Amino acid sequence: MDLTQAMLAATDNPPPTSIDIDRLMTGERRRTHRLYAVTGTALAAVLVGGIVVAQQPAGHVEAPGAAHPPAVASEEPPSCGISTQMDDGLLSGKPPLRPVTESCFVGAGRLGDALTTVLSDQLPDTTITPPLPAEIAKLVAGDGYFTAFRVAGGDLEVRLRGSETTTAGFDAWRASRCLQATCRVEQHDGQPVLIRTSTGTVEVVALHADGTMVSALARGGLVEQQLVSIAVAPALTVYP
Amino acid sequence: MTTEQAYREYVGANLDRLRRTAYLLCGDWHLADDLTSTVLVKLLRHWKRASEMEHLDAYTRRMLLSAWLDERRRPWRRESFTDRLPERPAAGLDTDQRLDVLSLLARLPPRRRAVLVLRYFCDLSVAETAQALGCSEGTVKSHAARALETLRAGLKEGDPLWI
Structure with a gap:
């Protein structure tokens, strides 16, 4: 027998x-798709990051001593009807109890100015450059709008809309959305205010007497009391 | 014919040959399947380019050799310290094992073993073997001569495998 x-x-x-x-073949196809997805996400993140950096105002003045001065992006307010990415879970899909009659575009501009004033009061050492960029979304059934503002590159977010719940139902509303020990409801100027804290984040949700619901969320830089003052500010209303 | 169909057809026609070659190289059917899978995945990734090659079989064979040589270099293949001596078969007692071509091949270093498999199982010429292993023809000849010498040393004259 030979070797062969x-x-x-x-x-x-x-x-x-x-x-x-x-x-x-299925495994290889899945790997390829995953690779494309990761590459696409990374590419999109780089592009978005590049655009945001390019749109930062060149000569904005920083206040001395301010820990996190709100820097304002110079975006134009978008037209009404766009969907915002800043829905924080407050929206339930129900229309507000009291219909908002003001045009969303007008409302966004007015609220941007009002928020500028409120922030200037709360942060006197910081320069706020109007107009504040607003993200606007139509609420269900056309009964008003939802407006969100990002300040200081997203370190502060303020959202406003007509509330779907009454003052009496606010605590039940809180219980359904906030069951953690870090969440409490206090009264400020006769208005219920929900305060939710987690690592590095404080969120305050206030229900105004006129039915406006204001949420202010900060990722460092602002203390709880400042956020409460912003959330309960009477000027921040969707029922002028 | 779609790309996928062409790939399936090629694999269907060559899977058995690849597995057998891998088995002769490593001496273990499970590892042979692993090596073949590695080759098939790599081939699938580069199928568009590979399918246009003139010598696709040579390409897959070379991938198989690389996969096996890489496997031999893995950390778990190296020596490890142990508090117990491994059990070894008594040398020279088992006639069947001595005559088994696999146990004879197992005594060879990887590249010499590869030379014998390519020359005598895949029926490649010296030049083709040299190309597959990425070395000179002289190296292939010397590897083959030394490998056969080692095999002969493990055989007695008159054994069925006596070459």
């Missing part, structure tokens, strides 16, 4: 193979 025959004989009766071509 011996090798052929040694491999003459192979056991059934465990190689599954279909599974192999």
